[in-house]
Amino acid sequence: MPGQNVKKRNWTFLVYPESAPADWVKKLQETGLQAAISPLHDKDIDPDGQPKKAHFHVIVCYSGPTSYNVVLSLTQSLGQPIPKPLEQVRGMYRYFTHMDNPDKFQYNAADISTLNGFNIMDFVDMTRSEVLKIKLDLQAFIRSSNITEYADLMDNLQDGSNMDWYDVASSNTFFFEKYISSRRNKAKAISEKEKNQK
Numbered sequence: 001m002p003g004q005n006v007k008k009r010n011w012t013f014l015v016y017p018e019s020a021p022a023d024w025v026k027k028l029q030e031t032g033l034q035a036a037i038s039p040l041h042d043k044d045i046d047p048d049g050q051p052k053k054a055h056f057h058v059i060v061c062y063s064g065p066t067s068y069n070v071v072l073s074l075t076q077s078l079g080q081p082i083p084k085p086l087e088q089v090r091g092m093y094r095y096f097t098h099m100d101n102p103d104k105f106q107y108n109a110a111d112i113s114t115l116n117g118f119n120i121m122d123f124v125d126m127t128r129s130e131v132l133k134i135k136l137d138l139q140a141f142i143r144s145s146n147i148t149e150y151a152d153l154m155d156n157l158q159d160g161s162n163m164d165w166y167d168v169a170s171s172n173t174f175f176f177e178k179y180i181s182s183r184r185n186k187a188k189a190i191s192e193k194e195k196n197q198k
Contacts (some may be wrong), residue, residue, distance in 0.1 A: 020079055021079065035059060059118075119163070126167075148187070
């Protein structure tokens with residue numbers, strides 16, 4: 001259990017549906033705290049191969065360093081175990097889906113819910129290798145979807161739930177506009193050539 005003098009801005013705790021009030025999400029929202037709630041982890045297995053009790057992971061973010069006792073009063077009001085200080089919001093957010101644990105069940109990122117304006121993009125700076133990987137994924141997506149307009153790409157990404165893709169595409173407008181227009185021009189040239197050969 002963390003010492004009572006621990007003060008952190010970001011905290012995490014578990015919520016077991018069976019011991020939480022039916023309106024625990026509403027109660028959490030009424031605190032005004034920015035929060036993120038994982039998909040229901042109902043397919044986790046313990047080291048002995050036994051199913052774990054179904055639970056949610058929760059991140060709560062305060063406006064400044066907040067003491068353990070303050071956060072404990074929140075978790076106790078929800079009938080839940082003790083909170084833990086959080087060093088890395090991004091790492092816990094990725095753990096919501098087991099993104100970095102391929103041996104564990106992979107939960108759907110679309111099932112993550114957020115409260116009071118929580119946005120994971122406020123807590124992360126992607127590394128160069130992560131941006132490169134997303135650019136490669138976006139390029140493959142453009143090819144497989146046969147996207148010929150930058151606007152179509154951005155509309156498609158806005159309708160999806162992958163904020164990282166949207167961020168990278170909107171931050172690399174010149175690259176993606178040039179790539180998409182080059183694909184469009186190449187397709188036109190091939191079409192013209194085929195037409196002239198008939």
